[in-house]
Amino acid sequence: MEKMILLWSFDALLGITLVWLAWLTLSRDLFKSIVLFITFGLVLALTWVRLEAPDVALAEAAIGAGITGALLLGALARLESTPADGSDPAREKASLETVVPPGGTTPRQAQRRDRNVE
Amino acid sequence: MGAGLAYAVLKLPAEAPGLSKTVADNIDMSGVDNPVTAVVVNFRGYDTLLEMAVLLLALLVVWSLGSEPQRRELAPGEVLVYLTGLLVPLLILVAGYLLWVGAVAPGGAFQAGSVLAAAGLLLVLSGWRFGARFSGLSLRITVVGGLAVFVLAGLAMMLHGGRFLEYPIAYAGALILVIEAAATLSIGLILVALFLGGRPSPDQSPGSRPESRAEK
Structure with a gap:
């Protein structure tokens, strides 16, 4: 009985945390969004374990959280190292500072960046 | 909307109708004991085949957008280098285990491939790149290999007198392992190549460390 209550409260906690993290990810x-997205993926993997789907949990942790997170961080570093108007030094500091595009800014990149900032 | 969702969940039948019974009844024909692997590589092999194709297509699109961007990198710290040396062999071992255990327990090509990709990402972050020796034909062959082995296995079954991707029960286990092994390598490499984001440029020397060391 106590075990049931413990599991139920754990499940409730997982559910609430998932929705909360999903909401926070829309930052x-x-x-911050990407880091929260990775966290979301890991909590989601735990949820899959609780739903007795360890296969999906493995895939979610490895692909959903890990690789997608790394790809998103890479893409963000590329976006942020694109010189654009109205750049925010605080955000630049947060970037991974790994990528410099070969040809500077294209208008479309700048436009996309502005859209993301808003 | 929340109330509607709650209503829908409460109205769900307790025992959801599904194909799990069919799978459990036919598991002996699949060559593996793990129902998920049986469905993913055997019963529903088409789907996985197309997933591999999608992954390959994504990489081709990224490669067609241009060559690997020039990177301004920080020199990897000692901790990263040390941990990479420690973790990469371990991750390769885990990937091999996941691939092997996929026949009887949760695991399989996609999981093993992404663990392999994680090892690759660690290597990339500590300054390793596809060198000149590996960015040519051997890289391309490995990237295409997963899909190619899958398709060839399917076609071989047709020559054998069966239908596309219909494995004979006697060889099913071995075939699935071969297909998954090739898929693991391809998936791992494709994911790393996607992270690098661009056709690897052949002029880099093999295993070169970044030379420009910008301080943050």
């Missing part, structure tokens, strides 16, 4: 700060 304006892209770096």
Whole structure:
């Protein structure tokens, strides 16, 4: 009985945390969003374990949280190292500072960046 | 909307209708004991085949957008280098285990491939790149290999007198392992190549460390 209550409260906690993390992920700060997205993926993996789907949990943790997170961070670093108007030094500091595009800014990149900032 | 969702969940039948019984009844024909692997590579092989194709297509699109961007990198710290040396062999071992255990327990090509990709990402972050020796034909062959082995296995079954991707029960286990092994390598490499984001440029020397060391 106690075990049931414990499991139920754990499940409830997982459910609430998932929705809360999903809400927080819709942040304006892209770096924060990505970190929260990775966290969301890990909590989601735990949820899959609780739903007795360990296969999906493995895939979610490895692909959903890990690789997608790394890809998103890479994309963000590329976006942020694109010189654009109205750049925010605080955000630049948060970037991974790994990528410099070969040809500077294209208008479309700048436009996309502005859209993301808003 | 929340109330509607709650209503829908409460109205769900307790025992959801599904194909799990069919799978459990036919598991002996699949060559593996793990129902998920049986469905993913055997019963529903088409789906996985197309997933591999989608992954390959994504990489081709990224490669067609241009060559690997020039990176301004920080020199990897000692901790990262040390941990990479420690973790990469371990991750490769885990990937191999996941691939092997996929026949009887949760695991399989996609999981093993992404663990392999994680090892690759660690290597990339500590300054390793596809060198000149590996960015040519051997890289392309490995990337295409997963899909190619899958398709060839399917076609071989047709020559054998069966239908596409219909494995004979005697060889099913071995075939699935071969297909998954090739798929693991391809998936791992494709994911790393996607992270690098661009056709690897052949002029880099093999295993070169970044030379420009910008301080943050």
